[in-house]
Every structure is written in C-alpha cells, then in structure tokens.
Amino acid sequence: MYLTVLFLYNGVRSLSYIALYRKFRPIKFSDVVGQEHITKTIRNQIINNRVGHAYLFSGGRGSGKTSTAKILARAVNCEHLVDGEPCNECEICRQAIEGSLIDITEMDAASNNGVDNIRDIREEVEFIPTKAKYRVYIIDEVHMLSTGAFNALLKTLEEPPAHVIFILATTEPQKLPTTILSRCQRFDFKRISQNDIVKRLKYICDESNVNIEENALKMISNLADGAMRDAISILDRCISEDNENITENVVRELTGVPKFEYLIEMSEMILDKNIEKIVELSEKIIVDGKDINVFLWELIKMMRDILMLKAKCAITSYAEDELAKLQMIADKSTKEDVAYVITELSNLESKMKWSSEQGIIFETGLIKICLDEDKKAENNSTRVEKKMPINTQAKQLDTFVNEDKEGLKYKVLTKLKENGKIVVYSKLINTKIEKGQDNLVHIIFDGQVDAFTKATLQKDETKIAIKEAVISVCGEDVSVKYDNLK
Ligand SMILES: [Zn+2]
Incomplete structure (x- = not known):
C-alpha cells in the first residue's frame, strides 16, 4: 500500500x-x-x-x-x-x-x-x-x-x-x-544520437504516464541536436502545457517550428504555382503569429529534401506518411523547377533580413517565384502544360515591393489585407492604381487576365471591397474604375 x-x-x-x-x-x-x-x-x-x-x-x-x-x-x-x-x-x-x-x-x-x-x-x-x-x-x-x-x-x-x-x-x-x-x-563525451534520445524520452514518458507520438519524439530529438538536457527540457515544456497527448504539432507549436501541413502545402502550392492558395496560406501563417523567417528556413529545408528524393537519395527525418506526401510532390515536379525554387527562396530569405515589412516581402516574394517560373516556362517551348495564365509581369511585383511605402497602391492593398479581402488583394497585385481627376481612382490592368480573375473582379462584393479600401485610404468619397480590363 x-x-x-x-x-x-x-x-x-x-x-x-x-x-x-x-x-x-x-x-x-x-x-x-x-x-x-x-x-x-x-x-x-x-x-x-x-x-x-x-x-x-x-x-x-x-x-x-x-x-x-x-x-x-x-x-x-x-x-x-x-x-x-x-x-x-x-x-x-x-x-x-x-x-x-x-x-x-x-x-x-x-x-x-x-x-x-x-x-x-x-x-x-x-x-x-x-x-x-x-x-x-x-x-x-x-x-x-x-x-x-x-x-x-x-x-x-x-x-x-x-x-x-x-x-x-x-x-x-x-x-x-x-x-x-x-x-x-x-x-x-559524444553527442548523443537521435536514437538514444528517442529511447530515453520514451522511457521518461512511459514512467510519467504521458502519451507521445513517435513523430513528436523524433522532432524533439532532432531539435535537441545531441543534447539530452535540451531534449528533456523541450519535453518538459510540452507536458507543462497540460498536453495529455503530445503530437508533433504540439512540439512545433511550442518550439515555433511551423506545422508540417503548412510546410508541405506551401511546397506543393509553390511548385503548382497556385498563387491564390499561397496568399491564403501566407495570411494564415502570419495571423498564427509564426516567425516567418523560421517558416522560410523550414520551407527551404523541405524543398531540399524534395530535391533529394528526386535524386533518389534516402532521407530519414520524416515519418512514413510524411515521406509519402513528399514523394508525391517530388514525382510531379521536375528537378529543375525544385532547384529553381530553392535558389529563389534563399534569395528571398536574405532579402527579408533587411526589411521591416517582412510579411509583405514574404508573400509577394513567393508569388513572384511562381510568376517568374511561369515566364521561364513560357520561353520553354517543350513545356506544354501551363497552370497559370501569363497575364502579369514579375517585374511589376519587384516595383511594388520596392515602391515608396507611401504609394496609393501599397496603401490600398494593405487595407484590403487588413480587411481580410485576400483574394481581391491577390487580383490587384499586378495592377497600377492611380488617382485621376474628379475623384476617380483608376485600377489599370496590364494585358490579358484569365476568366476567373475577370469574373471575380466584376462581382459587386469585389467592387465594394475595393471601393471601401480606396475611400478609407484617401479619406474622401471617390469612385473606382477598372482600366484596360480585358
Ligand atoms: Zn551509497
């Protein structure tokens, strides 16, 4: 007793x-x-x-x-x-x-x-x-x-x-x-191997009646980098959050490592050039309060792993189902595309270091990678399938990113984001926004837009969202007009 x-x-x-x-x-x-x-x-x-x-x-x-x-x-x-x-x-x-x-x-x-x-x-x-x-x-x-x-x-x-x-x-x-x-x-004394750390953590959890996923154990041992003390203190933090069942996402949440789903989804969206989804997911990450630099770093690592899979190299730091998803992404992309994205993401990483507007640089940077890749594809006659219409010039995005932060377009787009109108925001990234005479604000399109974009822009709720954003930026009643929307 x-x-x-x-x-x-x-x-x-x-x-x-x-x-x-x-x-x-x-x-x-x-x-x-x-x-x-x-x-x-x-x-x-x-x-x-x-x-x-x-x-x-x-x-x-x-x-x-x-x-x-x-x-x-x-x-x-x-x-x-x-x-x-x-x-x-x-x-x-x-x-x-x-x-x-x-x-x-x-x-x-x-x-x-x-x-x-x-x-x-x-x-x-x-x-x-x-x-x-x-x-x-x-x-x-x-x-x-x-x-x-x-x-x-x-x-x-x-x-x-x-x-x-x-x-x-x-x-x-x-x-x-x-x-x-x-x-x-x-x-x-040697660095402690991941296997040994996993074993010890498992023992501690068993002794303490704590349920923990195999993936969570792997993640902690990975983060601990050979130091048992660090591994145990991460585990301690997870448990003290009152987590009855410690999953990989609990570990990510606590240590600031982005969720695996976010990473894998973003990798897939970038390679698919799905700009709308990229914008949507970027917002989610920013709203979640994740450190964008950490996210970007993890994203680059994941892209490297996808490239490794394409080169038929074994990678070990993933669970089986995760690996299957990565393999699926690897199978449907070309080596050149993945390598290109890695280079561009690395460039984006160094660009972000110098910016105070990291959220915007991050988001537009990702979009730019897709657009540039499309441009590359356009010049490549052997490539048949194109997923996004080439209605935009990546150069414009550069201009936008580097543009004077007092600019009307910057303010309107920021307002749209603040109001949660992310799809509208993404549709206006490659336009010019200028204030003309008689309180008329022009949104100027450059070249052909796709049918979906056009339909979205013609919706009443889109027009109202844009007008609201413009009025709140200008501080006076204005009308908004689309120019050159073909
Ligand atoms: Zn003794």
Whole structure:
C-alpha cells in the first residue's frame, strides 16, 4: 500500500512540481545515455580500486558530463557500492544527492574563475574529508579559469593528497593549458544520437504516464541536436502545457517550428504555382503569429529534401506518411523547377533580413517565384502544360515591393489585407492604381487576365471591397474604375 502511494506521488502527482530534467537526471552510470565507452571504464576503475586523482570530462552541452561527475563522486564514497555503481541509499549517497555533503564540492568556473577561489580549494584539500573517503571537487566549465587560477590548480594537481579527486568538465578542452591536460585522465563525451534520445524520452514518458507520438519524439530529438538536457527540457515544456497527448504539432507549436501541413502545402502550392492558395496560406501563417523567417528556413529545408528524393537519395527525418506526401510532390515536379525554387527562396530569405515589412516581402516574394517560373516556362517551348495564365509581369511585383511605402497602391492593398479581402488583394497585385481627376481612382490592368480573375473582379462584393479600401485610404468619397480590363 505504502509503495503504491509513493509510486503515484513520484510518477504522476509530482510531475507538475518537479522538472523532468531533475526528476530523470541519471543517478547511476547505467542511466547515462550514449556514453557507455566512458561509464564502463570508470566503473571498472571503481571495482578494481584504481580511481584516478584528476579527470577531465570534455564534450558538448547536455552530453552528460556533470551527471557522470556527480555519480562518480558518490561512487567513490558510497558505503554499499553495487557493481561499481553508487547505491544512492546510504547516508553518504543521500546527503550527496541532497547537496548537503560538504566533502563534495561543485564549482562553476564561469562565475568563480579567480585565483582566490582555487586558493581556497588548495587550503581545504590538506584536510582529511569530514565524513566520506574522498574530498571530490567538480569544476564545471573549467576553461573559464583565469591564468592565475590555472597555475594554482596545477600546483594541487601535481601533488594531490591521496584523499582528493578532481573532476574537471569543459565544453572547450582546447582552451586548457597542456600542463593541466597532461595531469588528467581525459574522457570525451559524444553527442548523443537521435536514437538514444528517442529511447530515453520514451522511457521518461512511459514512467510519467504521458502519451507521445513517435513523430513528436523524433522532432524533439532532432531539435535537441545531441543534447539530452535540451531534449528533456523541450519535453518538459510540452507536458507543462497540460498536453495529455503530445503530437508533433504540439512540439512545433511550442518550439515555433511551423506545422508540417503548412510546410508541405506551401511546397506543393509553390511548385503548382497556385498563387491564390499561397496568399491564403501566407495570411494564415502570419495571423498564427509564426516567425516567418523560421517558416522560410523550414520551407527551404523541405524543398531540399524534395530535391533529394528526386535524386533518389534516402532521407530519414520524416515519418512514413510524411515521406509519402513528399514523394508525391517530388514525382510531379521536375528537378529543375525544385532547384529553381530553392535558389529563389534563399534569395528571398536574405532579402527579408533587411526589411521591416517582412510579411509583405514574404508573400509577394513567393508569388513572384511562381510568376517568374511561369515566364521561364513560357520561353520553354517543350513545356506544354501551363497552370497559370501569363497575364502579369514579375517585374511589376519587384516595383511594388520596392515602391515608396507611401504609394496609393501599397496603401490600398494593405487595407484590403487588413480587411481580410485576400483574394481581391491577390487580383490587384499586378495592377497600377492611380488617382485621376474628379475623384476617380483608376485600377489599370496590364494585358490579358484569365476568366476567373475577370469574373471575380466584376462581382459587386469585389467592387465594394475595393471601393471601401480606396475611400478609407484617401479619406474622401471617390469612385473606382477598372482600366484596360480585358
Ligand atoms: Zn551509497
């Protein structure tokens, strides 16, 4: 009965109070993920009583250096060692876990980098431990120590008392003096593989009664980029949003990665040159408050993956059904078209960096890619099928994008967007809007428009929408006239 209650408390109730990272921090060598080459060696040293006096743990953030250091600090002092692992139950282990055992000192060299901090340690090491067998010093980010501090540390490392162990941890071992390096047993921690991260996250979710999709696990491990700590903290955020079932979209939502459906739809629409849908979807993304730069970056990545599929290369970061959709898009586009879109999207990305009107640049940029591609197609006599009428000049869009932001057309189109008249907006992008005499505003078309555009423009509600936008921009009653609508 007692056990059941305890389990419930630890497993479910406490979830909202204790961060997963702390709750599932490895407390035994066998819990440390992806670093078996290190933990096995250290365990053998402990079993055979051949522990060193100075260790250097190097490796990327979140790879398990500090956790391993803490386990080692307990293992050398544990009263009931089990197969080279600390028991985590004896008084020494319990105090060490609570952080109240004064024989184990953790120091962050980033904030204690002076010679005085190391001198304190030098004086202290002369005394025998109070309770434990060894005094253990864990110095994190050790490359941050000042030169004076390194020299002071070196003196201790040259002749360490038998009851002292130093564990130095760093993300940048190349910044350490060779004199220090040569005194330490060095262990290099690897980036943790995606597979290992997925496995560990799955274990944590099972233990915590959290449902999570396989795709969501993959996405998190992808984002964590080899750092288990980051992976767990993303998972933590997902759970704390009170998500009973964590889907890939929950992860995307929380981390700002655009929804897969949006990305795939946009890829398809661009390659199909479906301007209307592009405008519609762009609006949705902007309204959703997504970071357009992140979206564009993800879009470029997806286009690259489509190109990879066309080149018959294997890509692994997708679920089966996602891959099937990408393959479908790849099958109906040409290599040249995809490559062209990637180049143009990259250009758009750099153009957006310098603009304060990112939404507009993004949207018009995407449309321009379609129009330019059509122009390209027009010159290409071998291409039979054309999906969009060539009634527009891409050059005009450039003019529009670069146009003086005080321009009447810019203001009218912005107003239409604000009013949610996106289709009307898209139909007017390639026109000129000029104010003539007698309060008459001219919307001037250039060349032939397709039947659908024409029908839309002739609708009363379209005319009213345009008139409303023009009047609110001009601040006076005006009439609107279409010129050259053929
Ligand atoms: Zn113990």
